[in-house]
Amino acid sequence: MASSSMDGSIPTMDEFEALLSTTDVELLKRAWRSEKASPEILRYDTDLVSRLTEQIQLMEETVEEKSTSGADPLSLSLYQMDLDRTLFLLRSYLRVRIQKIEKYMFHIRKTDELWNRLSKGEKDFTSRKGSSNLHAYAYRYYASLVFESNEFSCCRCIEDLKQHLEESVLSKLPENYQSVEKQSVISEEDDMVPEPRLDTFVLCRSKEYLSGIQLEDGPVDDRSKLFEMEPGVLYFICYKSIKPLVESGKIDLL
Amino acid sequence: MAGQSDAELSLFSAEELEFIAEDEIVDIVPNLKMGPLNFISGDFGPFIPQIVAQVPLWLAVALKKRGKCSICPPQWMSVDKLTQVLEAERNSQEMSEQLPFHYVEISRLLFDHAHDDIPDAYMVSIKMVLPCRIMPWGFFKCFALLSSVQVRSLIEDIRDVRFHKVETDLEAFNGRTIAVKIKNLSAMEVNIVRPFIGRALQAFYKHDSPELIPDPERVPDRRPQVVQNAPRRQLRR
């Protein structure tokens, strides 16, 4: 999308027109496809979802109005179908996210990368506080950023599952083995936390010509090679290698 | 799991693929007068009898089902064009770029809902252009119009040829494969090979590290003879 402006270049007329003519439904469809195809959770587009929610409500009112005012049943049923399609996309999008959040909730909660998604202002603010608060703050902030009003999926849901695991298993185990994140107190890493597999191969398509993609995680021989992508051509590629490009919106997954 | 299409988190169901394809724009000739439709997904119309309008496929099919329009089959769906494509597909290992990403879904939707709009004129050359391949599809009998049968079987043939090519391409995969460029693969084809390619590449990637399988060119002399000559694994099952 607004990828070209990120390089500091001015969008061409074509790009600009494409931008104008791209509906929110189209954007949501892209987000939905990418989210379905990506192994890890992607950024939640708060603005997009709230714009669409508004449009849906407006359309629901319009359809309601039309049906009581005895409008043409043909156009009414067509409006209803359009509404149904949009609703499906939104629901499915939110479901895919919940599904992923549930699967990797402990991992999402503890990942440092989340910290880097904070704005500078928040970093300054939190850095002045003690470091123990820092992580909790980062987490809460991240939660609000990614999940928006999604208290369901992150905070409560993690606590509920954690409590369930503690009551069913952990509390019955010897003292040093009661952590939900670690196998035992001697584990240095969180070796009990399921993580998304970032080395999954995904199918993707670039909107523009991209060069110099570092395939750092390929077989050793090829690690130094740079990869290029032609616009519109499909590639199967290791998700890790293009992760930043997916995040910046230059590449769509499908 | 939030009640989605089970384990395969990233896969699209056939219904979902069709849903995506239904947003492709097609030409219709309406036979009614209707003001513009201002949908969430965009503005379409106004509709004037006999004046071609462009609408998403789902809308075209809905109007067609209600007897309000005929759908103009896309250029690429004509027998001539498909015959050309089939020839091109047969003559080259490259995938033809003449078909849209969703050609399978689009043609299926049109066959299901608008087969009478696929012009009869396309019938003429059926005997000559169709390869002498007898398709074992009993259900073809229920299609009254030969032309759609013809177009349909051409599309099936193209599909088969393309699949064969994809299979051949896949055989060329090895542990060196880090990214696969797949030119002109269609949505449905992608969906079918996706789980396989994904897993195959992952497996190569995991097992093909030099620590596990020494590459003779990279590690000369120091390795014992046996290991040096160990054949590299091939994808052929």
Add this chain to the structure above:
Amino acid sequence: MYGRKACELVKEFASVGKGQLTQYNSDLFEQVVAECSQHHLELQSLIRKMQEEGLDVQTARNADHYGALIHHLSLVRNKRCLMAYVNNRAEIIRSLVWKIGSVLPKEIEEKLSHTEEEYFSKYSGELKKYMSKMELDLTVDMVPPKDPYIKVRVLDDIGDGIVLSDKTANFARHSIHFLKRTDAEQFISRGLMEELTG
């Protein structure tokens, strides 16, 4: 053999079809838990023994060290199996909320442990809260929508003045109608109508 019971527990979970639940096996579960405690006791006594012998527990590599290590690893293995058992069941429990809503049928409820029942109701509560916040029921529309109307042909005399959700219709034999799928289904299932495609 160490770890065998835990393995049985996990196998039992995996023995039924995907998304299905077996009876919560508290008996076997508690046996594995007991095995864990036993491992821990053995582990501690081995470490005590090493300490009594004046060995540095961190660096000594004698038989007792490896014995302790085996108990530790067996315990970890058991823990992972227990966690996998509960966690995977929890995943199915969540999917039940999506599929059947907030009230558990008796035959499923009987398969759950007490804490699992609690988890079920908490999760369904959270899901409800989230959906009301989003003002969107997420449990519907699991597959992409289709045209709500279908074309049908009447196969038998159904009669005049049948009242449907959006109109009243006369269904003469062989006549063709355009009906809401939900209205037509009852007639189709009784063999009075057939759906027309194309």
